[in-house]
Amino acid sequence: MLAIYTKEINAFFSSLIGYIVIAVFLLVMGFFMFVVPDSSLLRFGYASLGPFFTLAPNVLTFIIPAICMRAFAEEKQTGAIELLVTRPLRDIEIVMGKFLACLTLVVIALVPTVLYYYTIYQLGAPVGNIDAGGTIGSYLGLVFLSMSFVAIGLFASSLTSNQIVSFLLALALSFFFYFGFDLVASIPGFDGRPALFIESIGMQAHFRSLGRGLIDSRDVVYFFSMTAFFVLLTVLNLERRKW
Template identity: 80%
Template sequence: MLAIFRKEINSFFSSLIGYLVIGVFLLVMGLFLFVFPDTSLLNFGYASLGPFFTLAPNVLTFIIPAICMRAFAEERQTGSIELLVTRPLRDYEIVFGKFLACLTLVLIAFLPTVLYYVTLYQLGSPVGNIDAGGTIGSYLGLVFLASAFVAIGLFASSLTSNQIVSFLLALALSFFLYFGFSLLAGLPLFYLSGAGLIESLGMQEHFHSLGRGLIDSRDVVYFLSLTAFFLLLTVISLERRKW
């Protein structure tokens, strides 16, 4: 598993992929949070990272499928997947190694955003007037959200040898699981009853719950279960090649 992890990390940073992903994420977030007046933290009126945690899932919905689309699709296309699965590695070790590598790249992209918190901490009146608990909970929520998106991206990549198809499939699944249930809950059919239950099936509700600063075990179990489910599907998809 560690060999796969190191191989994937090296492939990210021996090419432009890793730097491009980190650069695009920080550039997009920087433009929205400090340049565009409608979403600028400097015009928000009080010290809060709310706009960042509102925008970040939208950006990750596109960036993470782009990171993961080559994980298995490229190896299927080049035929190297056959060599990979015949190595003395279990399928779950291959999947988990790639999962950790992709998630690590996303977490590295998150690290510079801590400067946003430091900036607002200093700009607060008085200094330090910022909801630290809510910020920590939201960052934890972003980590869980990223892990779920990565698992979905790996599953999509394991189904096809076409990277574009992999990207679009992962994008559609991620979009639906994050936004879809909230949109369904808003339909008149569920307006009077069942809306809360339907909304609780989506990632957006659990992400917002963590952002309130109270770490609820139900939210943690939800994200861990969703991540494990798609990783399991990815392992099964790999094992089907041996049948």
């Protein structure tokens, strides 16, 4: 697994892929956080990173499928997948190596955004007037959300040899699991417990829950379960090539 992880990380940073992904994420977030009036932290009126944590999942919905689309699709297209699966590595080690590499790249992209927290911390009245617990919970939520999106992206990439198809499929699945259940729950006729149950199936409700600053085990278990589910589907799809 370590060999696959190292290979993928080197592939990201020996080319422009890793730098482009990080730059695009930071430029898009910076544009909305400091330039666009409706979401600018400087014009929000409160010492809060709410606009950032509202927008970040939307951007990651596009960024992470772009990171993961080449994971297996490119190797299928070039025929390298046949060589990879014949090495003395278990399929789960191959998948986890790629999973951790993609997740590492996302986390590296998130690290510079801590400057947003420092900015709001300094601009608060008084200085430091910001909900630190909610901020930490929201950052953990972004990491957990990224784990699930990466697992979905790898699964989509394992289904096809076309990177564009892989990107679109991962984008559709990520969008559905993050926004879809909330949209269904908002349909007239769903209210009370049925609506809450439908929302609880989607990622957005659990991400919002973590953003309150209370790390609920149910939210953690949900994201780890989603990640494990799609990692398992990816492993099974790789094993299917041996039948």
